[in-house]
Amino acid sequence: MGRYGIAIVGCGNIAKAYVRDMVRYPEVELIGVQDLNLNRARELAKAYSCTAFITLDEMLADDRVAIVVNLTIHHAHFEITRRCLEAGKHVHSEKPLALTPEDALSLVQIAERKGLRLGCSPVTWMGEAQQTAWKKIRDGDIGDVRLIYAEANHGRIETWHPNPVPFYEVGPFFDVGVYPLTLMTAFFGPVRKVTAVARVLQSERTTKTGDPFHVTAPDCVITFLELEAGQLARLTTNFYVHDTCQQGIEFHGSEGSLHLHDWLHFGSKVSLCKYGEGLEETPLVRPSPRRENPEYSRAIQELAKAIEAGRPHRATGAHAAHVVDVLASAMTSSRTGCAVEVTSSFPPCRPMEWAE
Numbered sequence: 443m444g445r446y447g448i449a450i451v452g453c454g455n456i457a458k459a460y461v462r463d464m465v466r467y468p469e470v471e472l473i474g475v476q477d478l479n480l481n482r483a484r485e486l487a488k489a490y491s492c493t494a495f496i497t498l499d500e501m502l503a504d505d506r507v508a509i510v511v512n513l514t515i516h517h518a519h520f521e522i523t524r525r526c527l528e529a530g531k532h533v534h535s536e537k538p539l540a541l542t543p544e545d546a547l548s549l550v551q552i553a554e555r556k557g558l559r560l561g562c563s564p565v566t567w568m569g570e571a572q573q574t575a576w577k578k579i580r581d582g583d584i585g586d587v588r589l590i591y592a593e594a595n596h597g598r599i600e601t602w603h604p605n606p607v608p609f610y611e612v613g614p615f616f617d618v619g620v621y622p623l624t625l626m627t628a629f630f631g632p633v634r635k636v637t638a639v640a641r642v643l644q645s646e647r648t649t650k651t652g653d654p655f656h657v658t659a660p661d662c663v664i665t666f667l668e669l670e671a672g673q674l675a676r677l678t679t680n681f682y683v684h685d686t687c688q689q690g691i692e693f694h695g696s697e698g699s700l701h702l703h704d705w706l707h708f709g710s711k712v713s714l715c716k717y718g719e720g721l722e723e724t725p726l727v728r729p730s731p732r733r734e735n736p737e738y739s740r741a742i743q744e745l746a747k748a749i750e751a752g753r754p755h756r757a758t759g760a761h762a763a764h765v766v767d768v769l770a771s772a773m774t775s776s777r778t779g780c781a782v783e784v785t786s787s788f789p790p791c792r793p794m795e796w797a798e
């Protein structure tokens with residue numbers, strides 16, 4: 443197969459992790475990078491011997507670029523992705539796809555109209571541990587899953603991230619709640635009803651460089667989800683409790699329970715017990731390339747393979763748009779105190795071929 447030319451927009455914290463894995467994939471070639479902060483783009487381009495584009499338009503005009511990977515900050519995702527699609531590029535975006543369901547849906551529609559691929563993170567459900575959990579569930583090892591508990595205690599981002607304010611502007615549900623939410627909807631399909639409570643637990647914060655900032659968006663959101671397939675789920679997300687506390691997802695079925703100890707890391711422990719018996723660790727369907735971190739760019743390789751084969755790609759824009767719909771519905775519920783019905787849907791997700 444040919445190599446698909448990749449360009450990255452947004453050369454911040456996560457870009458390095460993407461590029462580190464991406465340059466090893468035979469299916470893609472890193473053509474160049476772009477950032478509002480030209481120095482950041484130049485630094486990354488120098489490290490990987492590729493082009494530092496001065497503007498987005500310059501990057502979009504380069505015919506070698508087939509796929510744009512949007513690693514800008516949350517508020518910029520929609521506009522960058524829209525411009526890339528309109529310019530005829532396939533796009534994979536970091537999460538969330540957009541900040542409103544209307545914007546997210548419009549991106550899906552533009553991609554469809556133009557016959558382009560639109561993919562979105564999080565894709566941590568493609569990890570070895572996560573795929574192992576899903577296979578056990580599909581194989582019926584814990585019977586009919588009826589209850590899900592998910593915890594996203596993500597700590598205080600300002601203690602490690604150089605630019606924490608955008609994360610607090612969107613809040614933990616949009617930033618990290620999306621991980622377990624995307625995972626459970628990948629496994630079981632769409633959410634149909636959301637009830638949520640949200641609160642600011644710590645309004646005054648300080649950046650690593652000592653600048654104080656004030657938090658207005660809730661830094662804690664607790665959500666109750668009713669899935670179309672019948673499961674009831676409880677999801678806690680916050681930027682308050684340290685991430686050494688619960689960070690996993692539990693699936694409780696008619697025959698037993700399965701605990702994915704960490705929804706983020708591909709090498710996470712997976713434990714299973716039959717009802718009334720002890721919890722035992724389950725071997726992963728294949729070894730994870732790394733124990734501690736996710737392979738963020740795995741979906742880019744998957745997307746390139748899917749385009750080449752003419753088959754659907756796994757991390758779809760429609761799924762990500764549904765997730766944005768659920769996020770927005772939860773925030774509405776937290777303001778009104780009422781449950782919110784969700785009507786959007788997406789095509790069923792498919793397991794990775796090595797875990798089918």
Ligand SMILES: NC(=O)c1ccc[n+]([C@@H]2O[C@H](COP(=O)([O-])OP(=O)(O)OC[C@H]3O[C@@H](n4cnc5c(N)ncnc54)[C@H](O)[C@@H]3O)[C@@H](O)[C@H]2O)c1
Pocket residue numbers: 451452453454455456457476477478479482513514515516518522536537538605617
């Ligand atoms: N940091 C992490 O650990 C992490 C992990 C997974 C996913 N993510 C996601 O990745 C995205 C980026 O996060 P980050 O931590 O790298 O943030 P960051 O602030 O470190 O980097 C974002 C970069 O995007 C650039 N940018 C912003 N608007 C732009 C625009 N309009 N055009 C071009 N460049 C623009 C900024 O200048 C900055 O360099 C977010 O959506 C975040 O949710 C981050």
